[in-house]
Amino acid sequence: MDGTTVVWFRKDLRIEDNPAMVAAIRRKCSVIPVFIQDENGEGPAFPGGASRWWLHHALTDLAKELKALGSRLILRKGSSLECLKSLVNESKADHVYWNRRYEPSIVERDKRIKADLKQNGIAAKSFNASLLFEPHEIQNKAGKPFQVFTRYWEHCRQRPISAPEQASLKTLKTPRTWPASERLEDWSLLPEIPWDAEFSCRWKPNRSGAIEFLDRFTEAKARSYSEKRNRPDLDGTSSLSPYLHFGQIGPREIYAKIADAKLLNLENPQVFLTEIGWREFSHHLLYHFPDTPELPLRSKFQEFPWRRNKSFLKAWQKGETGYPIVDAGMRQLWETGWMHNRVRMITASFLVKHLLQPWQDGAAWFWDTLVDADLANNTQGWQWTAGCGADASPYFRIFNPITQGQKFDPNGSYTKRWVPELKELSLKHLFSPWTADTSTLEAAKIALGKSYPMPIVDHAEAREKALAAFRSLK
DNA sequence: TTTTGAGTTGTTCGA
DNA sequence: GTCGAACAACTCAAA
Numbered sequence A: 001m002d003g004t005t006v007v008w009f010r011k012d013l014r015i016e017d018n019p020a021m022v023a024a025i026r027r028k029c030s031v032i033p034v035f036i037q038d039e040n041g042e043g044p045a046f047p048g049g050a051s052r053w054w055l056h057h058a059l060t061d062l063a064k065e066l067k068a069l070g071s072r073l074i075l076r077k078g079s080s081l082e083c084l085k086s087l088v089n090e091s092k093a094d095h096v097y098w099n100r101r102y103e104p105s106i107v108e109r110d111k112r113i114k115a116d117l118k119q120n121g122i123a124a125k126s127f128n129a130s131l132l133f134e135p136h137e138i139q140n141k142a143g144k145p146f147q148v149f150t151r152y153w154e155h156c157r158q159r160p161i162s163a164p165e166q167a168s169l170k171t172l173k174t175p176r177t178w179p180a181s182e183r184l185e186d187w188s189l190l191p192e193i194p195w196d197a198e199f200s201c202r203w204k205p206n207r208s209g210a211i212e213f214l215d216r217f218t219e220a221k222a223r224s225y226s227e228k229r230n231r232p233d234l235d236g237t238s239s240l241s242p243y244l245h246f247g248q249i250g251p252r253e254i255y256a257k258i259a260d261a262k263l264l265n266l267e268n269p270q271v272f273l274t275e276i277g278w279r280e281f282s283h284h285l286l287y288h289f290p291d292t293p294e295l296p297l298r299s300k301f302q303e304f305p306w307r308r309n310k311s312f313l314k315a316w317q318k319g320e321t322g323y324p325i326v327d328a329g330m331r332q333l334w335e336t337g338w339m340h341n342r343v344r345m346i347t348a349s350f351l352v353k354h355l356l357q358p359w360q361d362g363a364a365w366f367w368d369t370l371v372d373a374d375l376a377n378n379t380q381g382w383q384w385t386a387g388c389g390a391d392a393s394p395y396f397r398i399f400n401p402i403t404q405g406q407k408f409d410p411n412g413s414y415t416k417r418w419v420p421e422l423k424e425l426s427l428k429h430l431f432s433p434w435t436a437d438t439s440t441l442e443a444a445k446i447a448l449g450k451s452y453p454m455p456i457v458d459h460a461e462a463r464e465k466a467l468a469a470f471r472s473l474k
Numbered sequence B: 001t002t003t004t005g006a007g008t009t010g011t012t013c014g015a
Numbered sequence C: 001g002t003c004g005a006a007c008a009a010c011t012c013a014a015a
Helices: A019-026 A049-068 A080-091 A104-119 A149-157 A197-202 A207-228 A241-246 A251-260 A267-288 A299-303 A310-318 A324-336 A341-354 A359-369 A375-386 A401-408 A413-418 A438-443 A459-471
Strands: A004-009 A030-037 A074-077 A095-099 A123-127
Touching: A004 A019, A004 A080, A019 A030, A019 A095, A019 A123, A030 A049, A030 A080, A049 A207, A049 A241, A049 A359, A074 A080, A080 A104, A104 A123, A104 A267, A149 A267, A197 A324, A207 A241, A207 A251, A207 A267, A251 A267, A267 A375, A310 A324, A310 A341, A310 A359, A324 A341, A324 A359, A324 A401, A324 A413, A341 A359, A341 A375, A341 A401, A341 A459, A359 A375
Parallel strands: A004 A030, A004 A095, A030 A074, A095 A123
Antiparallel strands: none
16 A cells, blocks of 8 residues: 655645645656644634635635646545545645745644644655745844844855756546545635725736736846846836745745846846845844834834824724825736835834834735735844844935935826826825925815825824834833 | 935036 | 026935
8 A cells, every 4th residue: 555645735735836736646646635724723814805815816826737637636624633644544645745844833832733633644745836045044143033124135156056846747646535625715715805806807826827916027027137127117026925935936946037038137136036135034034033023123122112193003903194106106006916026124113213114014014905915024024124123224214205206207107007096196296295385286176184084193293203212212 | 226415527608 | 698596407415
């Protein structure tokens, strides 16, 4: 009787370049792919509505791809360990393979699962599918984790990057009898009220969508990346973040594609790889500093004088701060589940610096609303803006929401797209409508305070307050 | 992966 | 033609 391998899918929802899958296929035994919806095991960071929407489609697609190979995706709900154990019993499997995750609570849980399975005579093995450099293999000369991005990335870049792993999918063996599976529809991952119309226009949340975006990136965008990536009015970024989060594409595939397209020695693609580097760095930090989703990396910041204010938070969430570039970003997020990175920095800085709201509140909102919500990236990004994380230079980052708009949305098309009530306002006043005189506003059909809000805080005043708050930490 | 204000230099324009 | 006011354009240091 040959053995059976259970392949436990998690944040690696692809078949190609999937080391756990490859290893299972190479065993030449039957393979049972499973996805477990473990609501308690995900810890406090249970995914929000936008992520669940994506997950639904990603699972549908993975099941379809497996079916095309004559296989299936078995769905189970409950404690990961219990589900795996019963699946192992039902199918008489002797191996369980999966790809590693790096969220602290997941790392702990997976350790326990591995130990338990091994104790029961099951060969439990984990692999790396989602990073170029795993956190535990990178350290500085002192044997400590890096805390400064440039040093970290310099170090990583000297290391070899392995090619995507492939096995002949045709040799994938299926079990004689399939264990029972739940129905995806019963998991209610899709919204009850249909708020996802814009989502469906914007995204193709499946493997072929990932490949399309990657192709489009290497063919059309990579060469002008550094100029265009900061322009939310242009389609200059890769849009790969949600695919990377769910593992519908892996960083090794991205790297290989850039290398194949002979782009590796060009400056622009290197800038893009630096962004991949930030993702790696975020995972590095999350793994080595497991408290960072809740607590500032620089502990001094625990005394930061935040001024929690529900109505400020609400106005920010709804895109009603009176600062057009901020509101445009927040509305784009709400409607499409995604926000351009430049605008993420502007809106985050605004919440933390201008409104003095704790970065954790902003992180929680992004977590709920982003399709690419990722604990490592989200945590790192917010700590970076708040100035309490790695690579910190807090004074550098009080973005001026007026000049940032003028600089990065120079025609105003992004802002007008998401804040249409300002679409008849001229560029001169677009990013600061309160500076326009009554007749200009009237001509643009804007009633400040009614059709579009007055600024929630005064920029100069808020900036001074934020600087004072930072000074108080010293 | 920034902003601001001060200081400097350059340009324009009318007296 | 010259002078100086006003302002734009730039650099730099500090936050």
